[in-house]
Ligand SMILES: [Fe+2]
């Protein structure tokens with residue numbers, strides 16, 4: 001069975017940055033959940049005839065919006081003012097590695113989505129241990145389990161439609177790219193800084 005293992009674990013520097021600026025990380029996290037829903041939706045638009053993809057990603061988009069609603073409630077509970085926040089360069093830099101032609105574009109899109117979900121799973125799990133507020137820790141531990149399911153789901157979609165050796169090879173390449181992107185801590189505290 002093919003497993004997704006991140007090429008580098010999250011540094012203690014990120015944990016320290018995130019805990020010091022938990023308000024900004026929560027605000028960014030709300031945006032991440034909206035983007036996760038939006039990405040699933042844009043795949044539905046791009047591949048409307050791909051039944052397996054549609055059956056998987058329509059419920060996923062709904063689930064990500066439910067995550068957004070729960071993050072939003074925590075923002076309100078903690079009295080964190082809602083304001084626009086710039087995104088970390090992370091997803092944009094990963095997307096630069098998507099090949100343009102099909103079917104390679106679909107494979108890369110599914111694998112990049114799987115990697116982002118896997119990093120979210122790792123980091124939300126860390127917030128589940130280190131967040132300063134008990135309710136937040138419980139929320140993040142619950143959420144981390146959902147994000148683990150999501151990377152598996154994107155990886156399964158890739159394996160359903162592409163040969164396993166091709167998936168493995170491309171996954172290894174993109175995992176190295178992802179680790180390189182995160183090798184320097186971005187100065188703005190974000191889920192993927
Ligand atoms: Fe989510």
Ligand SMILES: [Fe+2]
Nearest residue numbers: 036117147150
């Ligand atoms: Fe997710």
